[in-house]
Amino acid sequence: MSAFPDAVHSAWHMVALSRQVLPGKTLPAVLMDTPLALFRDGSGQVGALVDRCPHRNFPLSLGKVRQGAIECPYHGWRFAADGTCVDVPGCQLAPGDGQRLAASALRVAERHGAVFVALSPHAPAEPWLPPDFGNPALDHFWWQQGTWAGRAFDAIENVMDPFHTGHLHHGFIRRHDRRHDVQLVVQSHGDSLAMTIHQSAPDHGLMSRFLERERTHSVSTYYPPTTVQARWEGERRLTLCVTAIFTPATAGSFTPFARFSTPKGLAPAWLKQAAIRLFLDPVVAQDRRALEQQHGVMQHFGHPRFATGPGDLLGDRLHRLWKGERLPPGSDDPVPARL
Ligand code: FES
Ligand SMILES: [Fe+2]
Structure with missing residues (x-):
């Protein structure tokens, strides 16, 4: 059972500053007991994967980002920001393998220098932003x-x-x-x-x-x-x-x-x-x-x-x-x- 009320669990949460998620690097974070690996894909979008390689459960946050995907240090499998497995070194991926071997990906929103993640599928479509959060004045x-x-x-x-x-x-x-x-x-x-x-x-x-x-x-x-x-x-x-x-x-x-x-x-x-x-x-x-x-x-x-x-x-x-x-x-x- 989670230590947090449902209302907390099903909200969006700020997990990092935008400036902490550097291109080419992974950033570990923990949100309500769930370890995360954050990174930027080729287009600069932030991806948030549960920090557990689906292959043999190595921490993905120890990996590098290559060609916009996070590369697990153990066998080199690579995962896109949406979790899809895009490469298994030395092997051919069969149709459907990308999804079957996917890492768990969470919804991410980046607003005004803040990176928000939704752990729960019940979270609203968008994170709620406090008053004046992006006020240009x-x-x-x-x-x-x-x-x-x-x-x-x-x-x-x-x-x-x-x-x-x-x-x-x-x-x-x-x-x-x-x-x-x-x-x-x-x-x-x-x-x-x-x-x-x-x-x-x-x-x-x-x-x-x-x-x-x-x-x-x-x-x-x-x-x-x-x-x-x-x-x-x-x-x-x-x-x-x-x-x-x-x-x-x-x-x-x-x-x-x-x-x-x-x-x-x-x-x-x-x-x-x-x-x-x-x-x-x-x-x-x-x-x-x-x-x-x-x-x-x-x-x-x-x-x-x-x-x-x-x-x-x-x-x-x-x-x-x-x-x-x-x-x-x-x-x-x-x-x-x-x-
Ligand atoms: S444990 Fe990650 S690639 Fe094998
Ligand atoms: Fe104080």
């Missing part, structure tokens, strides 16, 4: 740092949770000793859940002092199963939009991808990218370590057991969306807090 850049220990769901909860930012990320995002009075509003849209933080000034952390002039509110929205988008809005316009995608690799590991989008014109794209990276690296390292520690404790005790505190305004709603439930649409009463 914004500068975009991608960030990726391998596969992390922990559950994808706990990482989603981490980014939807504003209360850890002043503590775990003290000094970088917010400060635990200088807090703002804020109003928190949770709003359900049925198939997504948003938390808006109304706050009249930028945070006291280094990141906001450097990147923001003004702030009216920020909104974090969970789009199940694996996407969270955080938007920082000033008086006149969007300051920063971060779209984070947490792809489950195994039950205890996930591969995070983040897309940073900022309005064009404020500063050169390279400068914004350099500034964001400067503050991002320590913050990300803190979250990575925290998720790993948390996962270690849950593994030790065999299961998670969470208390719901006064700041845990989302309750079990994230988890219900993760499992594929819909929530009744509507807005909670604003909750005052100090962040």
